[in-house]
Amino acid sequence: MRIVDGLYDGKSVHPMERINAKPNTRVKITFPDEETATDAAQTSALDAVAGCLKWSGRAKSIEEMEEAIARGAKERSS
Numbered sequence: 001m002r003i004v005d006g007l008y009d010g011k012s013v014h015p016m017e018r019i020n021a022k023p024n025t026r027v028k029i030t031f032p033d034e035e036t037a038t039d040a041a042q043t044s045a046l047d048a049v050a051g052c053l054k055w056s057g058r059a060k061s062i063e064e065m066e067e068a069i070a071r072g073a074k075e076r077s078s
Contacts, residue, residue, distance in 0.1 A: 006029075
């Protein structure tokens with residue numbers, strides 16, 4: 001069995017990666033709980049485009065990333 005992330009647009013489910021299957025192949029689609037579905041769709045959309053973003057600066061260290069995450073969390077809770 002293979003698991004593939006997808007995005008539901010209100011009418012159809014669209015896989016987020018290439019699927020090598022014949023047309024009309026039966027599949028099983030599982031939807032997570034309602035809250036999780038919204039979070040997953042937002043995350044999947046970001047994951048789908050993140051590799052397309054251009055970055056020309058130096059790479060951030062793990063410490064810099066953790067500090068930025070902590071600042072963001074603090075701002076959100078204020």
